[in-house]
Amino acid sequence: MVSAESVFNPLARQIIYEAAGQRCVGCGRADPLTCQHRRARGMGGSRLLSIGHPANGVALCGSGTTGCHGWVERNPDLAALLGWRLLPGEDALIAPYWQRVWGWRRWHQCDDGFVDVLYVDTDEIPDLVDREAAIETYRRDLDERIARYGGVRPDAGLKSQR
Numbered sequence: 001m002v003s004a005e006s007v008f009n010p011l012a013r014q015i016i017y018e019a020a021g022q023r024c025v026g027c028g029r030a031d032p033l034t035c036q037h038r039r040a041r042g043m044g045g046s047r048l049l050s051i052g053h054p055a056n057g058v059a060l061c062g063s064g065t066t067g068c069h070g071w072v073e074r075n076p077d078l079a080a081l082l083g084w085r086l087l088p089g090e091d092a093l094i095a096p097y098w099q100r101v102w103g104w105r106r107w108h109q110c111d112d113g114f115v116d117v118l119y120v121d122t123d124e125i126p127d128l129v130d131r132e133a134a135i136e137t138y139r140r141d142l143d144e145r146i147a148r149y150g151g152v153r154p155d156a157g158l159k160s161q162r
């Protein structure tokens, strides 16, 4: 059986969740929340950053098959445009990610050891047109999910199916 255990330690998880306001960065749901690995284990971690660093994480609802986490698994290319997944060579501390409430953000490693998130101006976003299109697709898929499974918990009823 493959373990779904996260490589994030409790502090890293706390930082990831707090940076997201304890909500899914995509749909705003608070539960169930997971830390998505922007770069998965075994995919060649950054030379600069351990795979368990908070900058390698983003808070998403659902599981590998449900919610926004499931959407990322089904739409890896779009998820990369949203920064919820990192492409080979992308640096977790540089690659921006989209957050529903605050827009484009970027992780920042402070000199004192703390990790923070910064707002990113759209002028600084590469491939902005493609990324905006990815946001539109994500929003449309989310609307469909909500219409199908209910407005409050888009993946309600799916959990027992696994």
Ligand SMILES: [Zn+2]
Binding pocket: 024, 025, 026, 027, 028, 029, 060, 061, 062, 067, 068, 069
């Ligand atoms: Zn979500």
